[in-house]
Amino acid sequence: MEFISLLGRVFIHFLRASGQLGIFTVKAIYNCFTPPFYFKKIAEQLIEIGFYSLPVVALTTFFAGAVIALQTYTGFARFSAEGAVAMVVLIAVTRELAPVMAGLMVAGRIGAAMAAELGTMRVTEQIDALSTLSTNPFKYLISPRILAGIVMMPVLVLIGDVIGICGGYIIGVYKLDFNASSYLVNTWNFMEPMDVISGLVKASVFGFIITLLGCYNGYNSKGGAQGVGSATTNAVVSASILILIFNYILTEIFFNS
Amino acid sequence: MTERKNPAQKEFNKTLVQKTMALFSSKQPHPIKIKLSNVHKSFGKKVVLDGLDLDIRKGESLVIIGGSGTGKSVTLKSILGLLTPEEGSITVDGVEVVNASTKVHEQVNAQIGMLFQGAALFDSMTVWENVAFGLIQGHKMKKKEAKKIALEKMAQVGLTADVGDLYPADLSGGMKKRVGLARAIATHPEIIFFDEPTTGLDPIMSDVINDLIVDSVKKLGATAVTITHDMTSARKIADRIAMLYKGKIIWIGTVKEIEKTKNPYVVQFINGSAQGPIQMAVKADD
Numbered sequence: 074m075e076f077i078s079l080l081g082r083v084f085i086h087f088l089r090a091s092g093q094l095g096i097f098t099v100k101a102i103y104n105c106f107t108p109p110f111y112f113k114k115i116a117e118q119l120i121e122i123g124f125y126s127l128p129v130v131a132l133t134t135f136f137a138g139a140v141i142a143l144q145t146y147t148g149f150a151r152f153s154a155e156g157a158v159a160m161v162v163l164i165a166v167t168r169e170l171a172p173v174m175a176g177l178m179v180a181g182r183i184g185a186a187m188a189a190e191l192g193t194m195r196v197t198e199q200i201d202a203l204s205t206l207s208t209n210p211f212k213y214l215i216s217p218r219i220l221a222g223i224v225m226m227p228v229l230v231l232i233g234d235v236i237g238i239c240g241g242y243i244i245g246v247y248k249l250d251f252n253a254s255s256y257l258v259n260t261w262n263f264m265e266p267m268d269v270i271s272g273l274v275k276a277s278v279f280g281f282i283i284t285l286l287g288c289y290n291g292y293n294s295k296g297g298a299q300g301v302g303s304a305t306t307n308a309v310v311s312a313s314i315l316i317l318i319f320n321y322i323l324t325e326i327f328f329n330s
Numbered sequence: 331m332t333e334r335k336n337p338a339q340k341e342f343n344k345t346l347v348q349k350t351m352a353l354f355s356s357k358q359p360h361p362i363k364i365k366l367s368n369v370h371k372s373f374g375k376k377v378v379l380d381g382l383d384l385d386i387r388k389g390e391s392l393v394i395i396g397g398s399g400t401g402k403s404v405t406l407k408s409i410l411g412l413l414t415p416e417e418g419s420i421t422v423d424g425v426e427v428v429n430a431s432t433k434v435h436e437q438v439n440a441q442i443g444m445l446f447q448g449a450a451l452f453d454s455m456t457v458w459e460n461v462a463f464g465l466i467q468g469h470k471m472k473k474k475e476a477k478k479i480a481l482e483k484m485a486q487v488g489l490t491a492d493v494g495d496l497y498p499a500d501l502s503g504g505m506k507k508r509v510g511l512a513r514a515i516a517t518h519p520e521i522i523f524f525d526e527p528t529t530g531l532d533p534i535m536s537d538v539i540n541d542l543i544v545d546s547v548k549k550l551g552a553t554a555v556t557i558t559h560d561m562t563s564a565r566k567i568a569d570r571i572a573m574l575y576k577g578k579i580i581w582i583g584t585v586k587e588i589e590k591t592k593n594p595y596v597v598q599f600i601n602g603s604a605q606g607p608i609q610m611a612v613k614a615d616d
Contacts, residue, residue, distance in 0.1 A: 194452075197448055197450055197453075198446045198447070198448060198450035199450050199451075199452055199453070201407070201410070201412050201446070201450065202444070202446055202450040202451075202452070204410060204411070204412060204435070204439060205410060205439055205442060205443065205444040205514075205523075206463050206464040206467060206468055206513075206517075207436060207439060207440045207464060207467060207468025207469075207517075208463075208467045208468065209432065209436065213467075
């Protein structure tokens with residue numbers, strides 16, 4: 074009997090949390106597209122998410138591309154298909170590695186920072202203060218972050234695509250002794266617009282997930298330092314899990330239908 | 331024989347009647363600015379406001395006293411629309427704010443200024459940007475003009491212009507409160523809320539803040555609502571004092587009346603005695 078009541082409590086808690094997140098999401102989207110728009114705040118967030126995340130994304134995608142080249146070569150050598158390295162690197166990086174790696178890294182960097190910043194603003198009543206100063210906190214704090222996330226993640230992933238392919242190229246040419254020009258020609262010939270486009274759409278969705286959950290957890294944080302701490306953890310963990318789930322769903326939509 | 335009145339006499343009599351009428355009407359109670367009727371608010375099983383009724387008159391300075399967890403902050407936050415009561419009605423200038431749209435809240439809050447307990451200054455902005463925030467964002471004022479007004483308001487609360495370029499993290503508790511006060515009065519609000527304005531300050535700084543509050547409210551002619559448990563502050567600021575206990579107003583009266591009251595709850599509170607009908611809750615959610 075106790076087990077059933079525990080199960081019920083967990084289920085009700087889950088429903089309540091989902092409902093709260095659903096309402097928050099609708100409000101956030103509505104406020105993204107209704108004036109007033111705080112262009113300065115949007116520009117700040119574009120720079121914060123796009124420019125300052127660039128080194129992390131570049132490093133991650135470079136090594137991801139490099140390791141895929143190495144793994145594919147050693148794996149494909151078993152049935153003499155080493156020639157497919159360029160194509161595998163291209164597909165792996167553009168479709169999967171760049172968006173997912175960039176998503177996870179940005180979730181750690183930006184999602185955590187957003188939850189911590191908004192969480193601190195919440196517990197020190199700065200968000201309440203905004204409401205008393207004729208400013209809608211959703212429009213001033215949340216919409217600029219979400220818009221910047223949706224716009225900048227594809228840009229980051231596009232750069233990540235190029236750097237990841239470069240990583241594969243460097244390993245392919247300098248370590249595995251492929252011919253440089255034929256590697257590039259292979260990459261170019263195998264490239265299909267859908268590979269890149271699907272990655273960019275995924276990136277945009279991940280950008281939305283990261284910023285939404287960063288804002289949601291920060292905006293609703295309670296208590297003091299501990300509350301802000303758990304908001305930060307929740308933001309990163311939930312965004313990472315959702316990125317992986319949505320990665321599968323989007324792959325299914327793009328390539329399996 | 332009846333004396334014929336000359337026109338000058340007639341005019342004098344007319345003025346006299348007008349003046350008497352004006353005097354008479356000034357004796358009438360002020361119109362209600364904020365009205366709370368039967369307001370209920372709970373957090374889970376904890377009932378915080380339990381049928382709160384309160385009328386706040388236009389132009390008065392009302393101080394709400396009460397222990398921690400009695401619902402003082404919740405009352406202010408409910409008026410601002412930051413919390414939504416489950417039941418009851420709150421009107422500001424006759425406009426209902428319970429379950430009102432965001433637009434209505436924005437319109438109502440535009441005439442309210444608030445000094446928060448911890449000052450709630452935006453730590454990413456300088457002091458003058460904090461003070462000018464409501465003018466720039468709410469009133470769409472040009473930055474240069476807003477800065478001029480911000481510096482004037484800062485001077486009004488005893489802060490020099492060079493403080494304007496500092497960040498809130500560089501300020502002491504008392505200075506933060508002053509900046510918070512300057513920000514609250516910058517937009518010339520009709521209503522000002524003060525959330526525990528003297529908590530955490532030394533007695534001298536508390537008195538300075540109290541003086542500034544009295545002065546600012548008088549200058550603006552605003553309706554002020556202060557929540558505090560500092561009786562020295564309450565006596566200095568208040569026209570009327572209301573005591574909140576277990577989510578209800580249990581006593582309301584002037585500063586003179588509170589000294590004479592025999593209400594055991596009020597007597598215990600103003601004397602700061604552990605013995606009496608009020609049993610302090612160990613867990614404070616206020």
